[in-house]
Amino acid sequence: MTNDGSRGLRTVSPLPRAWRFVSAAEIIEAADEAPGATTMERMRFGRAMQAVLLLASVGSATAMGAPALHVEPGPTVLDGEPVHVHVTGVQPGAQVALTADRWFAGLSTRRPQAQLMRSQAVFVADPQGRVDLRTAAPVSGSYEGADARGLFWSMVPVQGVDRAAQDAVDTTQVVLRLRADDTVAEARVRLQPSRPAVRVVPADGLPGAVFASLPGDGKRPALILIGGSEGGTLITQSAAPFASHGLAVLALPVFSPPDRSGAREVPELPAAWVELPIETLNRARDWLAARPEVDSSRIAVHGTSTGSLLALLGAVHLPWISAVVANVPSDVVWDGWGPGVPPEQRSMFSLGGKPLPFVPAIGYDEETRGYEHGVPVIVRRVFERGRAANPERAVAARVPVERIAAPVMVIGAYDDQLWPSGHMAQAIAERRLEAGLSTEALLYPGAGHLLYDTGYAPTTGYNLGLRKTGGTPLANAAAQGEVWPRTIQFLKRALAAN
Numbered sequence: 478m479t480n481d482g483s484r485g486l487r488t489v490s491p492l493p494r495a496w497r498f499v500s501a502a503e504i505i506e507a508a509d510e511a512p513g514a515t516t517m518e519r520m521r522f523g524r525a526m527q528a529v530l531l532l533a534s535v536g537s538a539t540a541m542g543a544p545a546l547h548v549e550p551g552p553t554v555l556d557g558e559p560v561h562v563h564v565t566g567v568q569p570g571a572q573v574a575l576t577a578d579r580w581f582a583g584l585s586t587r588r589p590q591a592q593l594m595r596s597q598a599v600f601v602a603d604p605q606g607r608v609d610l611r612t613a614a615p616v617s618g619s620y621e622g623a624d625a626r627g628l629f630w631s632m633v634p635v636q637g638v639d640r641a642a643q644d645a646v647d648t649t650q651v652v653l654r655l656r657a658d659d660t661v662a663e664a665r666v667r668l669q670p671s672r673p674a675v676r677v678v679p680a681d682g683l684p685g686a687v688f689a690s691l692p693g694d695g696k697r698p699a700l701i702l703i704g705g706s707e708g709g710t711l712i713t714q715s716a717a718p719f720a721s722h723g724l725a726v727l728a729l730p731v732f733s734p735p736d737r738s739g740a741r742e743v744p745e746l747p748a749a750w751v752e753l754p755i756e757t758l759n760r761a762r763d764w765l766a767a768r769p770e771v772d773s774s775r776i777a778v779h780g781t782s783t784g785s786l787l788a789l790l791g792a793v794h795l796p797w798i799s800a801v802v803a804n805v806p807s808d809v810v811w812d813g814w815g816p817g818v819p820p821e822q823r824s825m826f827s828l829g830g831k832p833l834p835f836v837p838a839i840g841y842d843e844e845t846r847g848y849e850h851g852v853p854v855i856v857r858r859v860f861e862r863g864r865a866a867n868p869e870r871a872v873a874a875r876v877p878v879e880r881i882a883a884p885v886m887v888i889g890a891y892d893d894q895l896w897p898s899g900h901m902a903q904a905i906a907e908r909r910l911e912a913g914l915s916t917e918a919l920l921y922p923g924a925g926h927l928l929y930d931t932g933y934a935p936t937t938g939y940n941l942g943l944r945k946t947g948g949t950p951l952a953n954a955a956a957q958g959e960v961w962p963r964t965i966q967f968l969k970r971a972l973a974a975n
Contacts, residue, residue, distance in 0.1 A: 543566045544566045544658050545564065545662060546562075546564055546654075546655040546662040546663070547561075547562070548560065548561070548653060548665075548666045549561040549563075551666075552665060553666070554666055554669065555669050555671075555721060556669060556670050556671075557931035557933065557962065559625065560625070560626075560629070560666060561610075562575075562610045562628065563608060563609040563610060563611075564602070564609075564657065565607050567602040567606040567607070567608065568602065569604045569605070569606050570602060571601070571602045572599055572600070572601060572657065573599070573600045573655065574598075574655070574657065575598050575628060575655055576595060576597045576628075576653070576654045577628040577651055577654075578593065578594070578654075580593055580641060580646040580647065580650075581632070581648060581934065581935055583938075589643055590641065590643065591640065591642070591643050592634050592640050592641075593634070593635045593641075594632035594633060594634055594635065596620070596627070596629070596633070597619055597628075598617070599615055599617045599618055600615050600616065610623070610627065610628065615627070618631075619633065622951075624951075626932050629933040629954075630933065630934065630937070630951075630954035631935070631951075632937065633937050633938075634938075649670065650666070650667045650668075651666050651668060652664075653665070653666070670718055671720065671721045674692060675691055675717045676690060676691075680727060680764060683727075683760065683764055684746050685730035685733065685743035685745070686713070686730060686761075687710075687716050687727075687728050688716070688725070688728075688768070689725075689728070690725040690726065691720060696770060697770055697771060698724060698772055698972035698973075699726070699775065699776045699777070700719055700724045700778075701726075701758065701761050701779070702716060702719065702779050703781070703785075703788055704728075704784050705781050705784050706750065706782060708730065708731075708733050708734045708750070709742040709743060710743060712729070712784075714728075716728040719965075724972075727764065727765055731753060731787065732748065732749065733745075733746040733748065734748055734750075734815060735748060735816060748815055748816050749813060749814065749816055750813050751818050751823050752813060752832050753825060753826050753827065754827050754830075755791055755795070758778065762795075762797060773797075774799075775799050775972045776798060776799055777798070777801065777971060777972055778792065778800075778802075779801075779964075779968075780803055781929050782898075782926070785806035785807065786806065786811075786826065786876065787826070789801060789803050789885075789905075790833075792881040793877055793880050799883055799884075799972055800883050800886075800968060800972060801881065801884075801885050803885070803902070803905070804960070804964075805889060805890060805895075805898035805926050806887055806901055807860075807876075807901050808875060808904045809835075809836050809864070809871050809874040810824060810833050810836070810874045810876065811825055811836055812835050812837045812838055814841070820841060820842065821838070821863075834873040835870070836863050836864055837863050837867065838860050840858070840859050854943050854945065855945055856894070856895050857896050857947075861897065876905070878905050879909055881914075884917070884967070884971040885905075885909065885916045886916070886917040886963075886967045887902040887905050887916060887917070888919045888920075888964075889901065889918070889919070889921070890925050890928060890948060890956065891920065891922045891923075892922070892948045892949075892952070893924075893926045893946070894925060894940075894945040894947035895925075895926040895946055895947070898926065899921070899922075902918060917967055919956075919959065919963060921956040923948060923951075923952030924955075925940070925948025926946040927939055927946050928953070928956050928957055929957075929960075930957045930961070931958065932954045932955065932956075932957040932958025932959075932961065935950075936948075936950040936951075936954045936957070937950045939953060
């Protein structure tokens with residue numbers, strides 16, 4: 478009998494090189510044959526070993542028979558980071574029902590109320606008693622096919638539940654519930670829009686704009702965000718999420734149209750998007766250069782929808798732009814619009830005080846009369862008509878993207894029903910390729926216009942109204958789930974310090 482000296486354990490002898498597990502019968506038989514042991518000692522040893530083996534078997538059964546719901550990496554996740562939902566401890570082949578609830582208001586400054594949304598799916602446990610949403614396809618539910626984000630994007634409104642004020646509910650929290658083997662379990666995950674340390678402040682001197690950045694020493698690369706035709710301050714909601722990834726972000730509204738009541742969110746901004754000076758970006762650069770935490774030699778511009786044109790034109794004419802992202806872009810300049818602006822008469826942009834050539838979008842008023850008659854409104858047709866009727870003007874109005882020296886990313890959707898961003902993004906990439914320039918192009922056949930989310934928010938309501946934005950809920954969510962991380966990666970590479 479020896480003492481190993483490490484844990485106070487006593488062993489009869491070192492384990493042989495080849496060893497095996499023994500059965501309960503063998504252990505009890507060995508106890509009966511133990512030399513020098515009394516009958517009572519042999520009985521006590523045998524009963525003790527039987528108890529140990531019984532407990533082991535019960536523990537094994539409990540591991541299989543106690544369903545558990547896991548959400549990783551933790552109860553709080555930065556929105557857009559992967560969330561792993563899986564179930565363990567279910568009887569093999571058993572049905573597993575999962576639901577997910579979330580109060581959701583959408584990305585809008587004009588919707589003060591949230592709606593309770595829900596998704597559901599039924600799975601069959603694998604031979605190990607597990608269900609992993611990354612690899613398991615539901616046999617029924619609100620989505621089809623294996624999809625780690627399926628329960629998040631496939632939510633629909635819960636009928637019979639009143640809307641709630643956004644400040645009365647947590648719109649970031651998702652509650653997941655499991656029902657399997659007569660067991661009910663619950664797990665919660667908070668999709669945090671940004672890191673708590675991000676500081677967001679008004680950008681003094683730039684109406685409606687905000688600046689967002691993480692604290693810390695040293696200078697950070699900067700990003701200017703430009704929104705689309707919605708105008709107002711909606712784009713400012715994206716400042717903190719981008720800043721959470723180490724960028725100093727200036728979200729810059731460029732116009733503020735009136736709402737249905739005639740009120741304007743930012744009265745200091747133009748009410749119409751017409752002959753907007755490309756030099757507007759120079760003011761943003763100067764503002765950033767005055768910030769001690771900003772490296773003004775590394776500034777990218779990210780534009781969405783009509784804002785993509787300002788980003789691309791800026792990269793053509795302003796050499797200080799270090800990188801450009803054009804999300805659901807256009808490759809040509811269109812006519813401007815807004816209160817008091819006659820249709821098809823004035824350009825969206827100007828340079829040096831002179832309007833840029835443009836293509837008139839034809840028939841917007843006629844198309845939008847669909848709202849009055851309950852007919853789907855497909856704004857894409859307005860742009861397609863204008864381009865088809867004016868091929869020479871389209872050539873003159875083309876953005877000369879081959880003159881952009883900075884890295885370029887374009888993101889397009891072929892089922893975009895607001896304008897044909899898929900074909901226009903493709904045209905941008907092809908023109909640059911002809912000039913020997915590379916472009917990071919993300920093009921999605923089944924997706925629509927709304928590609929500026931993370932893939933973890935409901936996409937089921939995008940086309941429920943009369944105004945269609947395009948894409949299926951699955952295709953839109955799948956595209957978003959790729960666009961967000963790829964955009965962050967592109968910006969980090971393009972803005973990396975030498």
